[in-house]
Amino acid sequence: VTKPVATGIHVLRSGVSAAPKLLEREAEVTAIAAAVDRATRSGDRLTAVVAPAGMGKTRLLSEAARLASDAGFDVLYARGSELEQDFAFGLVRQLYEPTLVRMDPAERDVLLDGAASNATVAVLSNPSGGDDAHRDFSILHGLYWLTADLADRKPIALILDDLHWADTASLRFLAYLLPRLEGLAVPVFVALRPDVVTQGERLVNQVVTAAETTVLRPAPLSARASGQLVRSLLTAEAEPGFLNACHEATSGNPLLLRDLAVMVRAEGLDPTMGNAGMVSVLGPRAVEQRVMLWMDRLSPRCLALARAVAVLGDDSPITQAATLAELSIEDAFRAARDLERADLFRATGDTGSLDLARRLQFSHPLVRVTVYGGIDPADRVAAHRRAVDLLRQWRGSPEQVAPHLLRVPPAGDEDVVAILRRAADEAFAHGSPDTAATHLRRCLAEPPPTEQAAQVQWGLGRVMTLVDTNGAAQDLAVALRLATDPVWRAEIAVLLSTALTFLLRSEEAEKVCRDALTGLPAEEIDLRGKLEAGLLLIPLLQPHRGELAERRHEATALTEHDTVGSRELDCMLAAHAAWRSDPESVRLALRGLRAGVDKMIFPESAAAPCGWLVLIHADRDEALESIDSAVAQAHQQGSVHGLTTTLTLRGLAWLWRGQLAEAEADIRAGLRHADTARFELGHLMTHSFLADILMERGQLQEAETALAALGVPDPIPAEGPLLWYLDSRTRLLRRQGRFAEALDMALVVGRRFQAHGGDNPGFLAWRSEAALSAHQLGRTEQALALAEEDLRLATRWRAPRPLGRALRVMAVLRGGVSGIRMLRRAIEVLEPSPARLEHAAALLELGTLLRKDGQRGAARRHLAEAYDLATTCGAEPLRDRANAELRTAGGRPKYDAPLGATALTPSERRVVEFAATGRTNREIAQQLFVTVKTVEVHLTNAYRKLGVGQRDELAEALA
Numbered sequence: 001v002t003k004p005v006a007t008g009i010h011v012l013r014s015g016v017s018a019a020p021k022l023l024e025r026e027a028e029v030t031a032i033a034a035a036v037d038r039a040t041r042s043g044d045r046l047t048a049v050v051a052p053a054g055m056g057k058t059r060l061l062s063e064a065a066r067l068a069s070d071a072g073f074d075v076l077y078a079r080g081s082e083l084e085q086d087f088a089f090g091l092v093r094q095l096y097e098p099t100l101v102r103m104d105p106a107e108r109d110v111l112l113d114g115a116a117s118n119a120t121v122a123v124l125s126n127p128s129g130g131d132d133a134h135r136d137f138s139i140l141h142g143l144y145w146l147t148a149d150l151a152d153r154k155p156i157a158l159i160l161d162d163l164h165w166a167d168t169a170s171l172r173f174l175a176y177l178l179p180r181l182e183g184l185a186v187p188v189f190v191a192l193r194p195d196v197v198t199q200g201e202r203l204v205n206q207v208v209t210a211a212e213t214t215v216l217r218p219a220p221l222s223a224r225a226s227g228q229l230v231r232s233l234l235t236a237e238a239e240p241g242f243l244n245a246c247h248e249a250t251s252g253n254p255l256l257l258r259d260l261a262v263m264v265r266a267e268g269l270d271p272t273m274g275n276a277g278m279v280s281v282l283g284p285r286a287v288e289q290r291v292m293l294w295m296d297r298l299s300p301r302c303l304a305l306a307r308a309v310a311v312l313g314d315d316s317p318i319t320q321a322a323t324l325a326e327l328s329i330e331d332a333f334r335a336a337r338d339l340e341r342a343d344l345f346r347a348t349g350d351t352g353s354l355d356l357a358r359r360l361q362f363s364h365p366l367v368r369v370t371v372y373g374g375i376d377p378a379d380r381v382a383a384h385r386r387a388v389d390l391l392r393q394w395r396g397s398p399e400q401v402a403p404h405l406l407r408v409p410p411a412g413d414e415d416v417v418a419i420l421r422r423a424a425d426e427a428f429a430h431g432s433p434d435t436a437a438t439h440l441r442r443c444l445a446e447p448p449p450t451e452q453a454a455q456v457q458w459g460l461g462r463v464m465t466l467v468d469t470n471g472a473a474q475d476l477a478v479a480l481r482l483a484t485d486p487v488w489r490a491e492i493a494v495l496l497s498t499a500l501t502f503l504l505r506s507e508e509a510e511k512v513c514r515d516a517l518t519g520l521p522a523e524e525i526d527l528r529g530k531l532e533a534g535l536l537l538i539p540l541l542q543p544h545r546g547e548l549a550e551r552r553h554e555a556t557a558l559t560e561h562d563t564v565g566s567r568e569l570d571c572m573l574a575a576h577a578a579w580r581s582d583p584e585s586v587r588l589a590l591r592g593l594r595a596g597v598d599k600m601i602f603p604e605s606a607a608a609p610c611g612w613l614v615l616i617h618a619d620r621d622e623a624l625e626s627i628d629s630a631v632a633q634a635h636q637q638g639s640v641h642g643l644t645t646t647l648t649l650r651g652l653a654w655l656w657r658g659q660l661a662e663a664e665a666d667i668r669a670g671l672r673h674a675d676t677a678r679f680e681l682g683h684l685m686t687h688s689f690l691a692d693i694l695m696e697r698g699q700l701q702e703a704e705t706a707l708a709a710l711g712v713p714d715p716i717p718a719e720g721p722l723l724w725y726l727d728s729r730t731r732l733l734r735r736q737g738r739f740a741e742a743l744d745m746a747l748v749v750g751r752r753f754q755a756h757g758g759d760n761p762g763f764l765a766w767r768s769e770a771a772l773s774a775h776q777l778g779r780t781e782q783a784l785a786l787a788e789e790d791l792r793l794a795t796r797w798r799a800p801r802p803l804g805r806a807l808r809v810m811a812v813l814r815g816g817v818s819g820i821r822m823l824r825r826a827i828e829v830l831e832p833s834p835a836r837l838e839h840a841a842a843l844l845e846l847g848t849l850l851r852k853d854g855q856r857g858a859a860r861r862h863l864a865e866a867y868d869l870a871t872t873c874g875a876e877p878l879r880d881r882a883n884a885e886l887r888t889a890g891g892r893p894k895y896d897a898p899l900g901a902t903a904l905t906p907s908e909r910r911v912v913e914f915a916a917t918g919r920t921n922r923e924i925a926q927q928l929f930v931t932v933k934t935v936e937v938h939l940t941n942a943y944r945k946l947g948v949g950q951r952d953e954l955a956e957a958l959a
């Protein structure tokens with residue numbers, strides 16, 4: 001095992017001791033001290049130091065390390081480097097490995113058992129045992145628990161420098177950790193340059209702009225402080241004009257000031273006005289100038305060693321750097337000492353000892369860049385090639401070797417192919433599909449022997465489906481060209497056609513499926529089903545491809561078998577049937593989902609989500625059961641894509657059931673995961689559902705923001721998923737009182753839905769929306785016609801929620817006795833159903849009409865019930881209206897928060913059920929993928945609702 005010996009605090013401290021006094025950073029240091037102090041109590045924030053190169057970020061982090069360590073924290077440290085960006089979890093490993101390696105093995109085993117065990121592959125270079133089935137999410141979760149467990153033993157602070165060079169897997173962890181910092185008491189400090197564009201840019205932005213992040217932006221030093229800094233490094237007394245020239249030439253950048261001063265001293269330049277011109281020339285490139293100056297003066301062995309470290313990367317063991325530099329170990333120690341004295345290497349403080357485990361590091365990243373840039377390109381390639389050979393001799397992992405291979409031109413070497421393929425496998429197992437893709441791409445360029453090329457290309461395509469749909473479509477298309485076996489081609493076609501359909505390239509998707517079907521042997525029933533399901537997805541997303549829906553008649557025969565393909569097909573057929581309000585769709589969806597989502601292609605295929613949508617819109621409880629288990633599976637497998645989809649749909653289900661807080665929590669979690677991964681397909685529906693939830697909660701402004709965030713172009717494109725967006729916009733316009741616009745938009749939704757062959761009022765209630773707006777505009781006839789047709793269709797579809805709503809809308813239009821009659825029917829339908837929000841709305845309208853009819857007593861009863869139900873749902877506008885009506889009817893609301901097991905929110909219930917079986921809060925948190933703090937909050941609420949004082953009473957109270 002190659003293990004980093006220098007721990008963060010040493011590295012950082014050694015940097016400080018040699019550095020000049022810290023100038024003009026009072027505000028930043030105060031903020032850092034406050035963050036440390038806060039962390040000793042609750043610790044809910046991340047502090048990011050953001051500034052260009054040389055502005056003193058690392059310096060501020062060393063202040064953070066000092067303050068945290070003085071306050072009793074163990075400081076865990078890591079630093080991004082250019083070379084290691086393609087090393088999955090490289091930064092995370094730097095952070096945790098030293099601590100774990102130093103730990104007593106027995107204690108470490110305890111720590112890495114349980115929930116933190118999934119973190120093992122990420123934090124240890126050679127984890128013993130363990131399977132490779134891990135994917136990012138379970139690793140992230142494991143890392144969260146590792147952090148929590150370490151902090152339980154002894155307070156820890158995390159410091160991550162040069163985050164702009166971090167690998168994406170580590171960044172994903174940071175993004176995952178952020179919202180969970182609450183209650184962890186772990187202060188986190190990061191530093192990054194704002195101007196470096198890298199693959200992890202999006203994630204870095206996410207971390208920096210998160211609500212939990214405090215950003216510090218250290219400014220350039222003033223003329224005064226610049227003068228002070230330069231003077232402190234010079235022996236002779238400097239003239240003010242000279243100091244001003246230094247300030248101007250460096251724009252107050254501390255690194256440049258420092259290097260300029262060091263150079264002036266080394267060159268024996270007099271700090272006089274007369275030499276100011278010289279300074280202006282040297283200033284902006286002070287670092288480069290200084291490096292070049294020394295490189296010319298130091299011995300050739302220094303140059304060789306410095307170049308070896310520049311190639312191997314910071315933190316290389318001296319033994320390896322010596323071998324690459326072709327120096328004896330004694331000469332390497334001598335050279336390292338000289339380089340430290342010249343301030344090109346970071347001083348480690350133990351220059352004298354010949355510690356073979358010693359690691360070498362440049363004094364500053366810019367020094368490495370300059371040294372590396374100074375190597376002749378041909379020599380650079382040769383050095384990386386040699387590094388590959390040496391690392392293999394030293395038994396470096398494929399992931400360690402691969403970054404060097406990326407810098408060596410292809411040569412058709414089979415060994416290289418093998419290394420890159422294994423590196424890709426490792427990266428993928430570590431939850432870094434993007435890194436795996438980089439390696440596979442380089443592997444293809446080698447190129448691999450012909451018989452492997454198709455395999456590698458197929459692997460690349462599959463990995464890309466997790467990274468980026470566009471890229472996946474390209475790579476899978478190439479894989480399809482290379483593959484010859486018809487069965488294999490069909491497998492590729494299944495993924496490729498889905499990607500193409502999601503990209504709305506339906507003609508190509510269709511061709512891919514049809515071609516694959518043509519060549520497929522008749523007995524391949526399963527693949528046949530999957531391909532037919534692929535074809536049936538197209539018309540659901542693209543209205544003008546309606547003719548493809550006709551295939552459902554022939555496809556039905558395939559569902560008689562019991563295969564993954566037949567189940568996928570069932571779900572697709574269910575969606576098509578539901579679209580046209582055919583109640584038969586429920587049976588099909590239930591059949592498709594019967595074996596559980598683990599027996600389907602999920603999340604790459606849209607089949608299971610189609611099945612869930614059908615069940616959700618039919619008000620069926622089975623929808624939640626199936627989605628719940630899919631959420632658990634997505635957690636286990638670490639599929640961020642799967643989590644986004646399942647949480648979004650579960651949020652929708654909770655919305656219709658009137659669990660608004662729960663719905664919002666799920667949807668927001670879904671959005672967060674969508675941001676953490678590069679998954680943008682789900683955004684459209686997720687934002688639309690979020691807007692609807694917010695509207696029901698009375699937050700119209702926020703709803704508008706959620707929809708605007710999608711940046712849908714005008715005119716609005718005709719694609720299927722946009723229907724939900726349009727539908728939400730319609731509702732928002734009506735609630736904003738913009739009835740004419742709302743009516744127009746509702747009719748647009750209707751036209752598009754119909755063009756899609758859709759008429760199910762459970763999916764899109766455009767007719768009720770249009771009717772309500774038309775009513776407000778005084779267009780009574782139009783309103784009635786729309787409402788009648790809606791009622792007719794809802795009656796056919798039978799689901800309680802849309803039927804109740806259609807009746808309510810009709811009642812609002814008609815008013816009077818017939819209105820009252822319709823509302824009574826609505827309530828009959830809704831009362832036994834899970835559609836509580838719609839139930840509350842019907843009660844409210846009934847109470848209102850009864851009051852107008854002079855039946856004040858009955859009115860008050862219904863209005864009070866509406867008030868209670870709306871309050872429980874968290875539907876504020878409904879509650880406020882019920883309140884007002886109730887007062888008009890001579891009553892006053894008297895809300896008794898519901899008690900007992902039925903009053904528990906879904907999240908509370910999940911927690912309580914676990915607690916009742918004797919699990920600890922920690923265990924529950926681990927099981928449900930939430931923080932301990934969240935569990936505590938849910939339990940406190942549940943105790944109150946259930947009227948119990950302790951855990952062992954829970955089981956009984958639940959029953």
Ligand SMILES: Nc1ncnc2c1ncn2[C@@H]1O[C@H](COP(=O)(O)OP(=O)(O)OP(=O)(O)O)[C@@H](O)[C@H]1O
Binds near residue numbers: 254
């Ligand atoms: N406010 C300051 N007062 C005095 N010296 C400073 C100050 N800030 C930074 N320095 C010194 O300037 C040099 C460069 O600072 P540092 O390495 O922290 O920059 P950085 O922002 O981390 O750069 P990079 O982006 O390249 O990592 C160091 O020697 C540091 O000690």
Ligand SMILES: [Mg+2]
Binds near residue numbers: 057058059161162
């Ligand atoms: Mg730095």
